[in-house]
Amino acid sequence: MADTLIRGATVITMDRQGDLPHADILVRGDCIADIAPSLQVDDAEVVDAAGCIVIPGLVNAHMHTWQTALRGVAANWTLLEYFQKMHAGLATAFQPEDLFIATRVGALNQLNCGTTTLADWCHNNPTPQHNDAAIEGLLTTGIRAAFFHGTPKPDPKPGQVPFWEVPHPRREVERLLKAHQGHALLAIHAAVLGPHYSTLDVALHDFRMARELGLIASLHQGGGAARTPDGWERLEAEGLLGSHVNIVHGHALSDAQLKRFCDLGMSFSAAAESEMSQGHGHPLTGRLRQFGRAPSLGVDLESVLSGDMLTQARVALGIQRSLDNVAHREQHGTIPSTSTIRTREALSWVTVEGARMLQQLDRIGTLAAGKQADLVVIRASDLNMQPVHDAVSSVVFQTSLANIDSVMVAGRWKKRGGRLLAGDLTGDLARLRASGEKITRAMGLQQRR
Structure with missing residues (x-):
């Protein structure tokens, strides 16, 4: 798996590094290799994250x-x-x-x-x-x-x-x-x-x-x-x-x-x-x-x-x-x-304490070198997000599903450019609807449309 360099984001690490207003994140394999204001890396997939906020998954x-x-x-x-x-x-x-x-x-x-x-x-x-x-x-x-x-x-x-x-x-x-x-x-x-x-x-x-x-x-x-x-x-x-x-x-x-x-x-x-x-x-x-x-x-x-x-x-x-x-x-x-x-x-x-409860704070919950590359890229340039005066407050109070641009788990993208990378969900949703209708019908619950 090639290295990934997420470049130019506001990074909220929730770790000792604190908030970095303009930083790069290097992902190598399933882990974060480095987070710093300017990283020079050869042979990495570069993801332009200018105008974005990156938070822990x-x-x-x-x-x-x-x-x-x-x-x-x-x-x-x-x-x-x-x-x-x-x-x-x-x-x-x-x-x-x-x-x-x-x-x-x-x-x-x-x-x-x-x-x-x-x-x-x-x-x-x-x-x-x-x-x-x-x-x-x-x-x-x-x-x-x-x-x-x-x-x-x-x-x-x-x-x-x-x-x-x-x-x-x-x-x-x-x-x-x-x-x-x-x-x-x-x-x-x-x-x-x-x-x-x-x-x-x-x-x-x-x-x-x-x-x-x-x-x-x-x-x-x-x-x-x-x-x-x-x-x-x-x-x-x-x-x-x-x-x-x-x-x-x-x-x-x-x-x-x-x-x-x-x-x-x-x-x-x-x-x-x-x-x-x-x-x-x-x-x-x-x-x-x-x-x-x-x-x-x-x-x-x-x-x-x-x-x-x-x-x-x-x-x-x-x-x-x-x-x-x-x-x-x-x-x-x-x-x-x-x-x-x-x-x-x-x-x-919804980050640190969840990881602590699962006894995985040494691996997830914050962004730091050596931890698993679980992260979320939020498009802070969107209409409902601008202007960003306090990145943490913008994440907590302004961010909606519409702003979740990309999601990575263990170094692999699961969502990119606002699109879930799960193939065609048409069949899954049809099966889900059929399951819900079967269950509610069996119990005599009428679905209101």
Whole structure:
């Protein structure tokens, strides 16, 4: 693979080099070889990036990609409706081929929007064939992915053991680890129930499994009463908590619990837009900041909202500023003298913090020599971007999908000149539509056109 020289861009490294107003990036193989104001390189493909901003590839830290064929279906549902209509309803109609096309198209859309790393939280996978189909959907796109193996959540039938009493299938996780061992762009982890959604015995089993297999244990926390109210205390007493544990949402955690978990090095992933829409509560952003921590962010549900990670950064930033402003006015009777959160911090939530949550900050999340060449080229000369006074703020507040010119993963272009390099998507989109129509029809949901 020939060297690539991206020339003359404003580079936001999110690393020690800081922001470079006019710099070149040399990509050699799958890594960044150098970043400097002026590089002289022979025999490299030169990409003119004048008038562009280059940022690290975005990291989507939490998405149920299997729901791509159901875009908009859950847009008006609360969390309670979602549990009943999605997990106990629509999810039960999925065949392996439905997971494949949903995951493939969902991952391609992530690349199109500037996401280079996707944490795919797959919890509609009743058979090994479903898992294989979902993973194949990821692999066909060339996105960097972490496949979080979950378990389905249907209502139990008479005589059937309910899902919250079923331990995570370790043998299947081990099969996937063996099948994809050493893959450069794919990691396997565990999407476990956790003490909020399972019995204590199941939680202990699942957390021991994750620790013994060296996996990140990611879990949902919140949404109603916990099935094991003292579960977190019991897990900690068994020595099962630490930096490998990732809490998604995190609502219903007390401040004392949250501080303890921060002290233990656990990570947190918020889905601000989804959480506010479906009734979880306010995102944890501000509560984490008081303990010196920050969230990673995820889209969560394309069945509810769009897959654009910069939108997630804007929403999370906006709601926390609003909460901070209201709290200040209530305490002091006036507007704060300055914003409580800068735009650079919001950009870190969808780059640095996502990489940290996946335990890959040494490889991705920032732009630096020696790191993987995962990057996004934003056309800052466009109508909606000009003039650029503060490149970071322009990225966070002005940039839309229309400005995402090029996307690179591990040194390979996945999007160039505003066009996704995925061939003719006509067949994929037809399969996606057919899948969505089949699933909604099977559940008696009428699609409104």
